Amino acid sequence: MKYDFSKVIDRSNTGCTKWDEVNTRYGFDGLLPMWVADMDFVAPHEVVDAIVKRANHGIFGYVTEPDSYYKAIVGWIEKRHSWTIDRDWIFFSPGVVPALSFCVLSYTQPGDKIxxxxxxxxxxxxxxxxxxxxxxxxxxxxxxxRYSMDFADLEEKASDPQVKMLLLCSPHNPVGRVWEQEELVKLGEICLKHNVLVVADEIHSDIILPGHKHTPFPAICQEFAENSVYCNAPSKTFNLAGLKTSYLIISNKKLADAYSNITHSLSVTKNNVFGAIALEAAYEFGKDWLNQLLIYLKDNIEYLKDFVTDNIPQIEVIEPEGTYLVWLDFRHLGLEDNELNELLLKKAKVALSDGATFGSGGKGFKRMNIACPRLVLAQGLTRIATAIQGL
Ligand SMILES: Cc1ncc(COP(=O)(O)O)c(C=O)c1O
Incomplete structure (x- = not known):
C-alpha cells in the first residue's frame, strides 16, 4: 500500500470537533470519539502540497475559481459516476448542509411541507x-x-399538494444503503407525478463498498435531471470537511436561477481560497488514495463484523453498502436509552452518535464512525465489549 491508513495521528488540540469537543459534548471525560463524520486519516499528499504551495504565496484575497476547478469537477463526475455534466450547471455552496438550506429557501415557501x-x-x-x-x-x-424505502407511504405523502420537496440522502446516512437505480426510479417517478422536487444529497457517493454501485439521481433520465438539484463535495471522500467547500449541479435553468438569487441575496457566492485549491487537487490527483482508502474501510468493516460476532453477539450490525458509518442495533440488550448511554459513555468511554437524533426508527441504535486506524477501531470495540460483558 502506498498510503498508510493505519498510522495513529494525534488530532487533539488542533481545534478539531471530533476529538477536542467530544468530552464537553457528551459530558464525560476520556471518551474515544467515534461519532461525527470525519476521518482520522491525512488527506492525499497532493492536496496538502497544493494548499501549502498556495499558502506560501501569502496573499489570500477573494477567489474566482479558474477553469481548471470546473474541469476537475466535470472530470470527476464523468470518471467516477459516468455522468456527463456541463460546467455551467455547477454552483458553489460553503457546505452541503448550507446547500440544503439554500434549496429549502429557493424552492419552497414558509408553511410548505418537505x-x-x-x-x-x-x-x-x-x-x-x-x-x-x-x-x-x-x-x-x-x-x-436491510433498509428499504416505503413507496406506498411515499406515494401517499407526496400526493399532498402542500408537499413541495423531498430531501434524498444517497447513499444513506446513517443506515448505509447505496440505493439501487430501480429504487431511485420508483422514488423519482412518484416525485415527478406529484410535482415534488428532489434535492439529492450525494456527499457519500464516492465511498461505495464492493458489490454496490451508486447512481447519481439526475443522471437517470432527463425528466429526473429537470426535477432535481444535486449536492456533493470532496469533503467526505478526502477528509476536507473543515475547508467548507461543496458544489451543486443544477441543469434546470429555472432552478439554477432561483438558487443563484438566494445565494446572492445571502452573499454566499464566494469560495474560500484553500477549499477551491483542495477540491481541484483532490479530484485531479486523489484517485489512487481513494481506491486504497476504500480497501482499508472495507477491511475495517470486516474486522468490526468479526469482532462483534465473536465478542458482542448482542449487537446487530447493519451491513453498510457505502459510507464509513456503521449503524448498530443495540435493542437486543433491552436497555432504556439512559442505561445504554451510561453503559457506552460512562463504562465503555466510547462516543457514538445516538440513533434517536436521526429521527423515527433510530431509538436503540448507535452510529459508529469506522474511518480510523484499525488499532483505534479495535480499542473502541474492546471497550464496548468489556462494558457489555460486565452487565
Ligand atoms: C448526508 C450528509 N450531508 C451533509 C453532510 C455535511 O456536509 P457539509 O459539512 O458539507 O455541510 C454530512 C456529514 O456527515 C452528511 O452525512
Whole structure:
C-alpha cells in the first residue's frame, strides 16, 4: 500500500470537533470519539502540497475559481459516476448542509411541507424546521437487517399538494444503503407525478463498498435531471470537511436561477481560497488514495463484523453498502436509552452518535464512525465489549 491508513495521528488540540469537543459534548471525560463524520486519516499528499504551495504565496484575497476547478469537477463526475455534466450547471455552496438550506429557501415557501426518510442525517430535519417549513416523514423499513424505502407511504405523502420537496440522502446516512437505480426510479417517478422536487444529497457517493454501485439521481433520465438539484463535495471522500467547500449541479435553468438569487441575496457566492485549491487537487490527483482508502474501510468493516460476532453477539450490525458509518442495533440488550448511554459513555468511554437524533426508527441504535486506524477501531470495540460483558 502506498498510503498508510493505519498510522495513529494525534488530532487533539488542533481545534478539531471530533476529538477536542467530544468530552464537553457528551459530558464525560476520556471518551474515544467515534461519532461525527470525519476521518482520522491525512488527506492525499497532493492536496496538502497544493494548499501549502498556495499558502506560501501569502496573499489570500477573494477567489474566482479558474477553469481548471470546473474541469476537475466535470472530470470527476464523468470518471467516477459516468455522468456527463456541463460546467455551467455547477454552483458553489460553503457546505452541503448550507446547500440544503439554500434549496429549502429557493424552492419552497414558509408553511410548505418537505419529505425526509428517517432515520436520516439529523440536519435534514433542522434545515426544514429552522426555515419555517414542515417536515413530513417517509420512514425507511428495516426488514431482515436491510433498509428499504416505503413507496406506498411515499406515494401517499407526496400526493399532498402542500408537499413541495423531498430531501434524498444517497447513499444513506446513517443506515448505509447505496440505493439501487430501480429504487431511485420508483422514488423519482412518484416525485415527478406529484410535482415534488428532489434535492439529492450525494456527499457519500464516492465511498461505495464492493458489490454496490451508486447512481447519481439526475443522471437517470432527463425528466429526473429537470426535477432535481444535486449536492456533493470532496469533503467526505478526502477528509476536507473543515475547508467548507461543496458544489451543486443544477441543469434546470429555472432552478439554477432561483438558487443563484438566494445565494446572492445571502452573499454566499464566494469560495474560500484553500477549499477551491483542495477540491481541484483532490479530484485531479486523489484517485489512487481513494481506491486504497476504500480497501482499508472495507477491511475495517470486516474486522468490526468479526469482532462483534465473536465478542458482542448482542449487537446487530447493519451491513453498510457505502459510507464509513456503521449503524448498530443495540435493542437486543433491552436497555432504556439512559442505561445504554451510561453503559457506552460512562463504562465503555466510547462516543457514538445516538440513533434517536436521526429521527423515527433510530431509538436503540448507535452510529459508529469506522474511518480510523484499525488499532483505534479495535480499542473502541474492546471497550464496548468489556462494558457489555460486565452487565
Ligand atoms: C448526508 C450528509 N450531508 C451533509 C453532510 C455535511 O456536509 P457539509 O459539512 O458539507 O455541510 C454530512 C456529514 O456527515 C452528511 O452525512
Amino acid at each position: 419529505i425526509i426518510q428517517p432515520p436520516v442525517y439529523y440536519p435534514f430535519n433542522r434545515v426544514i424546521s429552522a426555515n419555517g417549513r414542515f417536515v413530513v416523514t417517509n420512514p425507511l423499513i428495516l426488514r431482515n437487517g
